[in-house]
Amino acid sequence: MDSEYNPDTGSPSEKRLVTSEQRVRNIADAVSEAIIMIDQSGIITFWNPAADKIFGYTREEVLGTDVLRLVARLEDAGVFMNRLNGLVETDIPPIPDQIERIDAVRKDGAEIALDLSASGISDEDGWNLILVIRDVTEQHSREEEIRRVSQELEAYAHTISHDLRGPLSTLLTSLDLLELALDDPESGATREEIVQMIRRNVTRMYERVTGLLSLAVAGRFPSEVETVEVRSVVAEVLEDLAGQIDERSVEVRVDEDLGSLVGNRTQVAQVFSNLMTNAIAHNGHENPVVEVLLVGREDGMLRFQVRDNGPGIPEDCMERLFEPFYTVGDTGSTGLGLSLVRKIVTSYGGEIDVCNDGGACFEFTLGDIAPG
Structure with a gap:
């Protein structure tokens, strides 16, 4: 596909060949699928513009380099090499309609999912593998x-x-x-x-x-969004839980500054209410303490902890703690509270984790909610 042609000295058959090759190149440049050709050593020898868009590399950056630079995992590398080895060993090109799903890596490091089909062509140097790739991320x-x-x-x-x-x-x-x-x-x-x-x-x-x-x-974008002062939300939750707090003689410690975020007040309250209810119900300490703390601000996110001084959470329960309907012990709860918390936290771009640190400690982040 890299023939050099002199229009003054070339024969009509050479002209037809060059015209045909140029037509093939034009087609390859126009399609939305990436078309990559590799030789028997796995070296990239052809790269069309669609491959630029999918992988983020230019033609000049990849020609002459190993195709394995594009794959995310060893098993995905096997897809390329199995097709290539089969082509060389059997002298029979693969069937183009056999599509395989692989994970690849863009130039910027992002992982992408691809559908790949392969076929083969031979020249004077042997077989070449042609890969037709569609981004299905x-x-x-x-x-x-x-x-x-x-x-x-x-x-x-x-x-x-x-x-x-x-x-x-x-x-x-x-x-x-x-x-x-x-x-x-x-x-x-x-x-x-x-x-x-x-x-x-x-x-x-x-x-x-x-x-x-x-x-x-819980994961949907709420109809009512405002700037929420988290400290005032926690104060309302404390009023709702006043009966449980008094009944169990719980000392509640809340940071004066818990920051603010853009979101739905009810959803933010659901997060703190569920975590604080658990901290009160499962404490069991002679002098129970529940703390609500702002422990960090990073990249527009607020990092909170809701912790208690109780016996903590059994290690064998940690993995399933956020599953719907899962409960620790016979508490009579629905087992939906922590699932709800995680779903809301995730919709606010945050994460939640739990550990035992002098009692149960739930640490989570919340940011401004965004549609989508």
Whole structure:
């Protein structure tokens, strides 16, 4: 594809060949897929403009270099080399419609997902492998999100059917008892006891459904956004939790300055409320203390800690702590609080982690929420 042609001395057949080669080059320059050719040593010998856009390298930067510079992992390198070795050993070009998914690395270090097909051509130096590559990073991300949501929904369906079956069964039994008590006042359980049993189970189901609805909308961009003074949000949460704090004689320590961010006040409150409720409920110390601290500001993010001086979290529970419906011990909670917290934190561009440091310590970051 690098023939030199002199129009004054070339024959008509040479002219046709050069014209044909130029036509092929024009086609390669026009397509949106990257077209790369490598020789039997894996050295790049052809690179079209679409490859510039996908990988971030110019033609001059990559010609004569090893194609393996483009791959992200050893197993992806194997895709190139297997195709190349098979071509050399069998003298049979690969089937172009066999598409493989690989991970590659752009010049800027970003990983991208690619669909790759290969074919071969031979010249006087032997076989060359032609790679046709399409960037499917966005499609891959959507597929992963669909897969994640599908798995999440499957887990929800399984857990809901399990968790709601118990209260519903108890409700049916309670209604039978209530019917019996109405027919025969001497039957045993009082109507008041049965009504309380029904109330407890209806409340339990209501909390489950409410928690699921909160979790479902937690990652969406909220309709109401404002500048939120975090200290004032925590003050409101403390008012809501005043009964639990007084009942357990908890000392709560809150930094005077917790910063501010652009977001939804209710969502920010949900984060602190869930973490502080856990810190109070699971403390168990003779003199329980809960702290809400601003421990850093970095790259537009606020770094917080909500910590207690209780026994901490069992190590074997750490990995599953943020899973929907997962609970530590028989607390009677829905197991949705920490899942909700993580989903909100993530939507604010942050991360959350937990460790034991003189008690349970949740450390997380929050920034200004952005649509998308």
